Amino acid sequence: MKLSDEQRALQETAADFLAAHTNARKETDADAELWSRIVELGWAAVQVPEDLDGLGLGPVELVLLMEEMGRRLARTPFLANVVLAQTALLQAASAEAQQRALTALAYGERTATLILGPGLDAEPASLTVKARRDGDGWVLAGEAAQVLDDGLLTHAYVAARIEEAPGVALFELAVDAAGLSRTPLEVWDLTRPQARWCFDEVRLTADARVDDPARVLAGLARTRVLAALQLAAEQVGGAAQCLQLAVDYTKERVQFGKPVASFQAVKHRVAEMMVRMETARSTVLGVASRVAQGAQGSGLDDAALAAEIAAARVQASEAYRYCAQEAIQLHGGVGFTWEYDPQMHFKRAQWASQWFGPTRDWREALAAHLLDAA
């Protein structure tokens, strides 16, 4: 899990660039420019295979980028486009569909999101969009209540239930498809915009179905698990920033003639934040390294992969919520105000703790793995 020189360079570039160019409080108009610069830096090409003109890198590089984006609450389609849509294509799509879409997604000719069940649940029973055959083509109907959609999208990959085996298919559609309506939602976390998507008899041609039926179910399940690891990295970055904010503020805030940072009660709180955040960081990085090795063939099966990522997910979710809560407390009265940043992390931490399933569900899945095997 030791980083290579190239990986360290990527990490440093990302930290510097995002520190200079993100501001979670800016007007949304600036989002498009930030996203196009990120694409220019090649970050959207990181996990795209080299034969599709990508960089052919993997989960470790993505983890490094996601951590820095989480630190700065970057409002970009990176999670939707790279972590979700690209991963779904890599894990569940036919080779032909991959060829058609991945290069475009890597270089900003397209920007996509992924639609699974609510909160990005990949269980077939939770999917709320249905597909039925219509001659050679398909018709999508239904509603996706909360889609990651920041207005910059051009495309979506939609997992829909169908009648025939295996019961789930992945469709590609453009956001201007007839019958599709997108209604922005009033979200608490303003840095993670969402919309309700209604599919009113959206007609698609035959080639809009992009999955490889033999691996669509397992592939979408794996997409959710791999994306949860990346979200965990983002959570670690957010937790790290909460810690930094708390340390900086308590060092400058003077009470009773001393900086409050010199009080043991305060020191113990920030130290506890650091323990939880660094433990989660170690696990995220370690698991990402194992996944990267697995990609080279030395093997994590799906159950072992899910268990390892569950550990990262549980730690990161709880570390972020804990650190955001403590950052508010350690800022005293101003911690409750709109003007100071802890509230933004508090909202992001809450959002992140629910999408891809709450920690309770990840723990129960682990318990089943540990306790119920024959």
Added chain:
Amino acid sequence: MSMNEQEFRQEVADWMATHLVGRFACLKHRGGPGDEEAFPALRKEWEQELAAGGWVGLGWPKAHGGRDLPLALQLAFHEEYVRAGGPGRIGHIGETLMAPTLIALGTPEQQRRFLPGIREGREYWAQGYSEPGAGSDLAAITTRCWPGEDGRWRLQGQKVWTSLAHESEWIFVVARSTPGSVGREGLSFLLVPLDQPGIEIHPIRQMTGEAEFNSVFFDGAVTEADCIVGKPGEGWKVAMALLGFERGVSTLGQQMHFIHELQLVIDVARANGAARDPAIRQRIADAWVGLQGLRYNGLRMLEEDTGSTKVRPEALIYKYAWSNWHRELGQLAMDVIGVAGDVRSDDDAVRRLQQVFFFSRADTIYAGTNEIQLNIIAERGLGMPRG
């Protein structure tokens, strides 16, 4: 994983399978903190068996009788050792604390005199840092030492919480050699033979009922002139260098026993039905999650460049993280065992978990209490000002 490592792992596993048998079979998963009273004599014979197999001093330089193996293989050894049920190492303090300190800071004579006894399992070591009035504040040490007219050093004072002193031949002692000095100045680091008239060892009975710690009283005890490491008055530096080795690969190896302990909890939960309780399921999953955190944090600590002088967060948080995890595991184990936990069990697995429950109350106290750890993390890791 390289083929080299896989072959090495197989070699360790094969060796353990053919040696941890017969009279040694009763040692499986025994010993270690909280269980040090288990078969001490037989465990010393096991240490010699290990030494004969070439499994002691894996990371030491070849010039000092070690094998100079890379970190990955040392770690692989510890993992396979624990997987096979290898007992807690009674030679741990000598091998992983005393020896690296002597290799780094001892004289060639000291290295020749002491390293073979450690490596061959003939001489065992105890640690003489803590004092009743000092705790984690080593600078408050009051045990005194002074050179006599014959050139030999003499000691007066008391050390406490000394693991396995009654099973050891030697103790290393941090004592005040400059009368009237305070704090870190004026301390010396001495190697002292335990079997002599000037030393009394009194066991301290723990809440588990066992006594693996001791108080050690020095009343004019002596050691030879050349049994001082570093210069007189520079003992603080030696003591801190030794503590640096405490976070080494073998400590991580020791904690791999945690995997076994969690498995015991799982086995009990499955056997008595606690595994169906949703709250217990969440806690068992959480224990596993925490163990992955310790494991990956430990790997990160070991794989980082050890030559780097910058403060490494993963190393700073390590002790606090593992000791709290272990304490939680003890509580979880007893909640899984239920009312049967009130009775000393004669089932080895349950008894082991009862020991973990009680002994782990010490984990968050020795080697720096939780409160000291949090101060260190805040001040060294986050640059918070001293109060």
